[in-house]
Amino acid sequence: MTAVTGWLASRVVPLDGLDPRAPVGDLEPLRAALGGVRVVGLGEATHGTREFFLLKHRLLRFLVEEMGFTVLAMEASVSAAEALDVYVQGGAGEPERLLADLGFWTWRTREMLAVVEWMRAHNRTASRRVRFAGIDPQFPAASLRWLRDHLGERELLAPLSVLEETRLGVGEPLDPAIETAARRLLEYVTANGSRVDRFAEPGRVGGATATMDAEAHARIVRQFAALVTRPMRDADGSRTAGAARDRFMAENVDRLLERPGAKVAVWAHNGHVTTGHYAGRSIPAMGHHLRERHGSGYYALGLLFGSGEFRARRLRFGRPDVRRPPVRNSVPAVDRADMVESRLAAACPRDHVVDLRGGPRPDAVDEWLGKEQYVRGYGAVVGRFSYKMSFTPTVLGDDFDGLAYVARGTCSIPF
Incomplete structure (x- = not known):
């Protein structure tokens, strides 16, 4: 076992399954890592992996029930999310339609519906209610x-x-x-x-x-x-729509924090919650802005998977076709020294969470966290043939405070 693998193994928090209804006592070791944190970025390597929904549901329960978090902020329409917030506060509405109105096919799933219904049930009896909010201007x-x-x-x-x-x-x-x-x-x-x-x-x-x-x-x-x-692509990444979108999402998170005592769980792609940059390291991510404003009060948790399936649309002639539904995509396990997923699997082959932020680190670990490596990362759209060999560069020490690993993913279930 290498020094890096041993260090990771010593910090692993194994999960007692992914059932959102099960007790969350196995997440208790995260309390120390999240002490003093007001914003947690809950990332995901794909928008269409069922296990990511299930794990985030459990993490949200822990954050709300045990850590006093008050808002779930989604990578979803700010405007449309208001009606869904009214629903989780006990108001009228059809949750399936309200989720569809958020504008993203990614959230029209049975797993997301379960999150919404849990929030509504929680708010019936809770002394401190939890809100639902969108942060995306779309x-x-x-x-x-x-x-x-x-x-x-x-x-x-x-x-x-x-x-x-x-x-x-x-x-x-x-x-x-x-x-x-x-x-x-x-x-x-x-x-x-x-x-x-x-x-x-x-x-x-x-x-x-x-x-x-x-x-x-x-x-x-x-x-x-x-x-x-704004253009989607430009030689100057700061001029693009993507750069503006991440900046606006961070600003919208900050507005949620203006309420006294507010603590926000942000549900978005790994590419947005990272404290680094994306698009060839040229665009500051939402999490980068949040880190600049809140320092250690922001915690970026990336979610990765070893192998399996996920839903996403395929590009047609280089462009997304929004008229076509997302399809099943499948990737095998990777066994490369420069793939973070390989390291996590070697440290603990079962589903787990690991904090990268606190505690002493051997020199070999500092070197590993500071060098460029690769992770899998897919958005709502993937390349038709190239996605299986598509990897995203990352410098973990710059990009994430913690990682969650799901050994095998399956497709999210649409309603």
Whole structure:
């Protein structure tokens, strides 16, 4: 056994299964690692792995029940998530439709539905409730509808109606005038807050209290306009829609933290929760911004898997086809010294979590954490033939505070 493998093995927290309903006592060793943490990034190597949903459900229960966390913040539409938050607070609604309204096929699963129903059940009796929030500016239709219903100066909204039908990354960037119009709307709402409030009915949705006000709705519209008027690729990565998206998601997490005592669990891809960069190390990830603002108060947990299946769409002619449903994709186990998954499997072949942050480290471990290695990482779309040999570079010491390992993944189950 190498020094690195031995060090990992000494820090492994083995899991007593992935059943979200089971006791979470096996996660108790994480309490020390998460002491003083206000934001935990719960990553995932794929959006379509059932076991990641199950493990995150268990981790969320531990964070809420044992560590006092108050918000689940999803890589999902800020605008649409408000109605789902109302549902988990005890309000009316059909959870399947509310999950579908989040805008991402990735969350329309039985596993995510179980998370939502657990949150609603928890809130029936809990002295400290847990909220559901989106952090992604995409799919702002609910905010545009709210503003049309409640805003007196409706001509400000006319140029922005195109945003209801626009999808990020599909087609060419919109005219920059759209972002100018969205900024003008936000400036008006900010300057005339009390006047705008007179147009608004009491903050109720489906019988429960809503939390977004006029300025919050206008801010999300402005964020989305900024995304869809930027290129997806540029020689200067800071000018891309991806760079703006991660920056906005971090800002939206910070707004959730403005509530006294708030502690936030962020559910997103590994590429977003990492404290490093992505896209060839050129774009600061959401987690990078959160680390800069919160220091050790942010904890990035990456979720990896050894082998198995997951759901994702396939590229067609180099572009995602949103009309086609996601399909089953399968990858074998890897046995390479530069693959992090191989190291984790050697340290403990069963499902486990390992903290990389605290405690003494041998020189060999410091060297390992500081050099470039590779992990598997797939988004909502994968290359048609190349995905099995697609690996993402990582420097663990720069990118993650902890890792969770699932030995074998299976496909998430759509509803």
